[in-house]
Amino acid sequence: MATQDNGPSRHEATVAQAGSSLACFGAGGSATRLYYLGVDNAVNVLAWTANGWGADTLDLEAAPNSPLACFGFNGNDPRVYFIDPDSRIIEMALRAGQWTVQTLPGEPAHDSPLTCFGLNGTNTRLYYVGTDRQVHELAADRDGNFENQAFGVKVAAGSGLTCHPDPEGQARVFYVDGTDHLIHVLSFGISDDPGAILDDPINSTHPGPGSALTCFPLTGGVDTRLYYLDDQYRVNEMAWTGGSMPNHVRPATALPGSALTCFGVGGKDTRLYYLDGQARVNELGWTNGRWKNQVLPGTAAPDSDLTCFGVNGRFTRLYYLDAQSRINELAWETNRFVKNAL
Secondary structure, three states: OEOOOOOOOOOOEEEOOOOOEEEEEEEEOOEEEEEEEOOEEEEEEEEEEEOOOEEEEEEEOOOOOOOEEEEOOOOOOHHHHHHHEOOOOOEEEEEOOOEEEEEEEOOOOOOOOEEEEEEOOOOEEEEEEEEEOOOOEEEEEEOOOOEEOOOOOOOOOOOOOEEEEOOOOEEEEEEEEEEOOOEEEEEEEEEEEEEEEEEEEEOOOEEEOOOOOOEEOOOOOOOOOEEEOOOOEEEEEEEHHHHEOEEOOOOOOOEOOEEEEEEEOOOOOEEEEEEEEOOOOEEEEEEEEEEEEEEEEEEOOOOOOEEEEEEOEEEEEEEEEEEEEEEEEEEEOOOEEEEEHH
């Protein structure tokens, strides 16, 4: 299913479809697996290996502007999701060194995002917005069979989706409600009713139209950090702590429509990435007990997606598209960010 080449040379940039979605994870916690759409809308991967960067074309065409989502099965073997030209959700899974492909049940809306994780590191939990404007879950069992479930909630047009597992391995899914226009959280498997699914509005959250959503769980507890843009394009943080969900405006203003991506250093200290009004890549980080915002050495296309992870949970690997739709990496190395054109 995939064709292997020798990867991009030191002087040859990798060019994506303009505005391509980007999705990544670190195989084994460290080695980048980055997925994007090529100029022909085929799904592609850039992979960091012992021999340097390698490039694969995965020989499957996605719908124009398809979202991408991925995770590593047991932290290693990719599970990649996208929407094909016939509006079907497709899974590409690497099993025993071979790519397998299956069409999943469900009918995604034309503007549906995708977000996912592996339950206990393995069984897929994939979320999307259906043509019925409800949040749906595609849940895989141990044999890789998928069940589609709708949750009866009304999703606002242009809403983002983001998710993470809670300490029991179940899901928390965040979306913008189509009625009250607050961010809501779907919570699964509460302790006194393992089969329950709760839909709770998060008061005082008023995301701007079409705001991206991104989140991460704090290690060792039940806390969440969720980020979005308000109608003045300011970065907001919803800090779910001990059952309360306070909302805070943080010292950063983004480009209207900016992508957002984040992780927690050591599972706790925020590293949030966004584009400022000049499309420069910025980092908003919680460091030594205070917020620090810094402009990083990279200017993106204004419509560039952003995706990131932390090597061994700590050292940033951030990916974006520049004005020529070339893929760039910002990597934290020792004590500074290094910019690499891939």
